Amino acid sequence: MKNATAGAFDKVTSTIVDANVTTLITASILIWLGTGPVKGFGITLAIGICASIFCALVVTRFMIDFLVHGAGVSKILGLELLTEKKIDFFKFRKPAFIASWALVLAGAASVVIHHDNILGKDFTGGDEMTISYSERVESDAITQVLEENELGDITVNYQNLIGEDREILKIQTPFDQARPILEILQGAFPEAGLEQAGINQIGASISKTIQWNALLSVLAALVGILLYVALRFEVGYGVGAVVATIHDVLMTIGIFVLCGEIGLFVSGQFTAPMLAAILMIVGYSINDTIVAFDRIREELELNPGTDLRSIINLAINRVFSRTLLTSITTLLAATSLYVFGAGVINDLAFIFIIGILTGTFSSIFIASPIFFWWHQGDRRHVEERQLMPKRYEWESQKEA
Numbered sequence: 001m002k003n004a005t006a007g008a009f010d011k012v013t014s015t016i017v018d019a020n021v022t023t024l025i026t027a028s029i030l031i032w033l034g035t036g037p038v039k040g041f042g043i044t045l046a047i048g049i050c051a052s053i054f055c056a057l058v059v060t061r062f063m064i065d066f067l068v069h070g071a072g073v074s075k076i077l078g079l080e081l082l083t084e085k086k087i088d089f090f091k092f093r094k095p096a097f098i099a100s101w102a103l104v105l106a107g108a109a110s111v112v113i114h115h116d117n118i119l120g121k122d123f124t125g126g127d128e129m130t131i132s133y134s135e136r137v138e139s140d141a142i143t144q145v146l147e148e149n150e151l152g153d154i155t156v157n158y159q160n161l162i163g164e165d166r167e168i169l170k171i172q173t174p175f176d177q178a179r180p181i182l183e184i185l186q187g188a189f190p191e192a193g194l195e196q197a198g199i200n201q202i203g204a205s206i207s208k209t210i211q212w213n214a215l216l217s218v219l220a221a222l223v224g225i226l227l228y229v230a231l232r233f234e235v236g237y238g239v240g241a242v243v244a245t246i247h248d249v250l251m252t253i254g255i256f257v258l259c260g261e262i263g264l265f266v267s268g269q270f271t272a273p274m275l276a277a278i279l280m281i282v283g284y285s286i287n288d289t290i291v292a293f294d295r296i297r298e299e300l301e302l303n304p305g306t307d308l309r310s311i312i313n314l315a316i317n318r319v320f321s322r323t324l325l326t327s328i329t330t331l332l333a334a335t336s337l338y339v340f341g342a343g344v345i346n347d348l349a350f351i352f353i354i355g356i357l358t359g360t361f362s363s364i365f366i367a368s369p370i371f372f373w374w375h376q377g378d379r380r381h382v383e384e385r386q387l388m389p390k391r392y393e394w395e396s397q398k399e400a
Contacts, residue, residue, distance in 0.1 A: 022286045
């Protein structure tokens with residue numbers, strides 16, 4: 001057991017580092033090129049990655065060593081949750097590839113067609129009305145009335161006035177919508193005595209500059225990921241990782257807009273938190289893909305006589321249970337946010353859920369097939385293009 005735990009940590013260290021370094025590249029570029037909330041998200045992401053690496057390599061190792069060496073535990077996990085499967089994933093690669101990109105195109109078309117209606121007030125600006133009242137109405141009740149009337153992206157919050165012992169209600173709406181919305185609220189809550197105390201127009205918190213900086217940051221991050229993966233693995237791995245990441249971002253945005261247009265699950269409007277959620281998908285997608293690629297690289301070394309298709313299938317089957325367990329645990333948190341949240345929290349959680357599902361899907365049916373096609377299905381094509389070609393023991397003995 002002691003040798004098993006030591007060997008396990010030695011094997012997974014490079015995978016953990018590679019998976020997190022690629023995400024750290026994304027965070028660093030967001031900090032470097034981003035502004036406003038984009039830069040703030042990059043800083044938060046970088047801190048989270050560093051904490052994650054520390055916990056995975058130091059805290060977890062300490063706890064396992066304590067249990068095994070100190071407490072004398074002889075079995076860490078008594079129940080094998082998911083046994084290793086023997087699924088021919090490559091048999092489904094073409095229909096899965098075509099279906100997923102068809103969905104991406106449908107989503108892209110929806111974005112183009114409805115582009116005037118999908119940007120929230122964080123991107124477009126709007127009205128901000130201050131409302132006085134004689135009886136306080138809970139924010140949840142106001143939000144429910146607004147949702148029932150399908151009034152779009154509206155922010156409701158109470159503020160305490162500095163130096164005064166009283167509270168005011170503020171609502172932020174699209175341009176020229178504040179007064180009609182106040183009339184609806186007055187009709188819904190006549191006993192509250194809602195009256196306009198002031199109104200002004202506010203600019204977009206996510207300006208055109210921030211939007212372009214976010215786009216530039218993502219593109220630069222993709223280039224950084226391609227270069228790092230090409231250096232650590234090989235160019236084909238880098239191409240597969242970048243294509244899978246682009247696929248995940250486009251599919252998540254497309255599904256979000258499509259569901260919003262048919263009134264299913266989400267509003268379909270982009271706000272500042274949505275921008276952070278989409279940037280998060282970039283990090284999650286590459287993390288999942290790197291784990292699969294690291295296993296493919298290892299299987300290529302362990303099985304010198306096996307063809308590339310069989311190697312990829314073997315690698316995916318061996319990381320499949322790990323991928324599912326990671327996705328399920330992350331999905332539990334995202335689903336809880338969706339079930340118990342409201343308004344923009346629902347949209348944020350929905351983006352997380354779709355991003356997790358597409359990230360898992362793409363590591364199997366997008367990244368790996370792209371890697372396979374890049375090398376024309378020939379494992380020697382992979383080995384010849386590595387910066388440091390592998391030499392097998394049997395080759396050395398033959399030369400001697």
